Amino acid sequence: MFQLKKNNTTVKTELLAGMTTFLTMVYIVIVNPIILADAGVPFDQVFLATIIATVIGTVWMALFANYPIAIAPGMGLNAYFASVVIGSDGQLDYLTAFSAVFIAGLIFFLLSMTSFREKLIESIPENLKHGITAGIGLFIAFLGLRLSGLVAPHESNIVQLGNLTSPGVLLTLFGLIVTIILMNLNVYGAIFIGMFTTGIVAVFTKQLKFEGFMKMPHLPEGILVWNPIQAMGDVISHGLYGVVFAFLLVTLFDTTGTMIGVAKQAGLMKGKSLPRARHALLADSLAASVGAMVGTSPTSAYVESSSGVAVGGRTGLTTLTVAFLFILAAFFSPVVSAVSGVAAITAPALIIVGSLMISAVKHIDWDTFDEAFPAFLVILTMPLTSSIATGIALGFITYPLLKLTKGQGRQVPLLLYIFAVLFAYQLIFLPH
Numbered sequence: 001m002f003q004l005k006k007n008n009t010t011v012k013t014e015l016l017a018g019m020t021t022f023l024t025m026v027y028i029v030i031v032n033p034i035i036l037a038d039a040g041v042p043f044d045q046v047f048l049a050t051i052i053a054t055v056i057g058t059v060w061m062a063l064f065a066n067y068p069i070a071i072a073p074g075m076g077l078n079a080y081f082a083s084v085v086i087g088s089d090g091q092l093d094y095l096t097a098f099s100a101v102f103i104a105g106l107i108f109f110l111l112s113m114t115s116f117r118e119k120l121i122e123s124i125p126e127n128l129k130h131g132i133t134a135g136i137g138l139f140i141a142f143l144g145l146r147l148s149g150l151v152a153p154h155e156s157n158i159v160q161l162g163n164l165t166s167p168g169v170l171l172t173l174f175g176l177i178v179t180i181i182l183m184n185l186n187v188y189g190a191i192f193i194g195m196f197t198t199g200i201v202a203v204f205t206k207q208l209k210f211e212g213f214m215k216m217p218h219l220p221e222g223i224l225v226w227n228p229i230q231a232m233g234d235v236i237s238h239g240l241y242g243v244v245f246a247f248l249l250v251t252l253f254d255t256t257g258t259m260i261g262v263a264k265q266a267g268l269m270k271g272k273s274l275p276r277a278r279h280a281l282l283a284d285s286l287a288a289s290v291g292a293m294v295g296t297s298p299t300s301a302y303v304e305s306s307s308g309v310a311v312g313g314r315t316g317l318t319t320l321t322v323a324f325l326f327i328l329a330a331f332f333s334p335v336v337s338a339v340s341g342v343a344a345i346t347a348p349a350l351i352i353v354g355s356l357m358i359s360a361v362k363h364i365d366w367d368t369f370d371e372a373f374p375a376f377l378v379i380l381t382m383p384l385t386s387s388i389a390t391g392i393a394l395g396f397i398t399y400p401l402l403k404l405t406k407g408q409g410r411q412v413p414l415l416l417y418i419f420a421v422l423f424a425y426q427l428i429f430l431p432h
Contacts, residue, residue, distance in 0.1 A: 002066055002315040009314045014068075017313025018321020020192045021070055024349050025304040025322075027340035028054070028072050029329055032296060035078045039085035039094045041295055045224075048217045049295035051330045057287025057299050058323040062316030065280035068308055069262050070322045071287045074254055074300035076387055077247065081297040084243055092238060095224055098292050099234035102225045104247035105289035105298065111252075112285040118277040121256060123413035126272070126363075128395050129260050131375030133360035135382035135391050136261040140303050141354025142383040148172035148347035167207055171344035174201060179348045191311050191349045198345050208342050212334035224295050242429075249426055251298045253389040255284045258301040265357055266309045303388070307349045310356055370402035393423035 004010060033046035050073050057071025085097050111117060124132075145151040146159075149169045154160035162169050179194030187193065202208035225231055235244060259280060263269050274280065287299040308318050329336045339345065361379070365371045374395045382391035397420045400412045 002317045007314040013312040014317035016189045017308035017311040017318040020311045021308030022322045022325040024307040024346045025302050030337050030340045032073050039082040041094050042220045045220050045295045053287045053291030053299050054326050055323045056290050057283045058319045061283040062320040065276045066316040068313035068318035069305045070302045071284050071299050073296045078297040096234045098225045099231035100240040100243045102231045102292035104244045108285040112281045117281045122272045123415045127371045127375045130360045130363045131378035132257045133261040133264045134358050135379040137354040137357025138383040140350045144347040144350030147343040172347050176348040202342050210338050215333045217330040250389045253392045254300040257388045257392050258303050262305050307353045310353045374399040396420050
């Protein structure tokens with residue numbers, strides 16, 4: 001079913017890859033409810049909604065696209081959702097905001113049913129694709145450094161080296177050293193073994209504590225949004241067109257960029273195209289629509305999927321494993337909360353995977369300025385803005401601009417010009 005032999009992988013490798021991806025992204029089931037709680041959404045509602053959206057999107061990806069790329073509510077989009085509600089000064093409640101997410105998800109789904117998103121992937125220049133892969137690598141490596149405390153905030157320099165004597169940083173360094181030694185020795189499942197070992201040490205050093213094990217999941221408010229006509233009425237009456245546009249644009253390019261980056265890392269791209277792209281792109285648009293119905297912000301392809309790919313995941317069996325573990329997580333929220341609260345367990349994996357993905361820079365044509373600079377801008381801005389979509393936006397704006405000034409405007413696909421204008425509008429006039 002998953003064509004394991006064709007993809008040069010085994011059941012054991014896929015299961016291990018699925019567990020690795022799950023452990024690096026499971027934090028979302030705790031972090032997402034905490035962020036949306038600022039907008040007034042009940043914690044239990046978002047907790048289960050996050051799992052429902054993740055399972056639906058990830059199972060679709062596994063069964064119909066056969067890719068090792070997991071889907072879940074996107075970081076950044078949840079903060080934007082909360083800011084929309086909070087910034088309205090009481091004029092907008094979270095139910096109305098979910099109507100905007102629902103409409104954006106439906107538009108997203110309709111676009112995914114066409115060849116539009118496939119053509120978009122094919123129209124992105126090769127050097128920008130390599131830049132996106134490398135940028136995502138730096139983005140997740142910096143995320144691992146920041147979450148673990150190895151890199152800390154600084155008033156004048158923005159960031160600085162963290163406190164190397166703090167328990168969390170010491171545990172991260174331990175996990176990182178163990179994992180890179182295993183990687184260097186080509187030990188099978190090195191990243192997962194490193195995470196497991198770090199977790200055991202975290203228990204003995206009392207950094208990982210369990211307060212209970214099981215809790216029955218439930219949706220306190222049931223289904224929040226289901227009627228497209230009523231949802232559209234909410235969007236029109238509150239003038240939420242900009243919100244819908246922002247959700248749509250950011251989700252579109254967060255997912256597209258992540259899929260390109262992870263697919264290139266896994267060797268799944270066939271020239272300029274991504275096989276079964278339509279099925280893959282339907283996964284997140286379907287999850288975004290369903291997620292809005294039960295109470296979570298838009299979904300996206302998860303960059304942490306690259307950790308599973310680094311372990312050897314190549315097919316949908318990896319993502320089916322991820323989905324199964326998320327279903328279990330619904331019943332073991334105290335355990336999930338405890339593990340996801342120890343960044344040192346997953347941070348080393350993110351840092352190492354980042355080092356693997358940055359190798360894409362060797363394929364960029366650095367001798368041609370109008371090809372190199374947009375790719376460089378993508379790589380630079382993704383980690384510094386903590387946004388995959390913003391990095392892509394700046395690359396999309398500068399690429400056609402440089403080609404035009406060089407008299408090579410006809411080499412640029414029409415879609416790139418359209419999105420350059422849309423991104424410029426979004427960056428200047430809309431929150432991001």
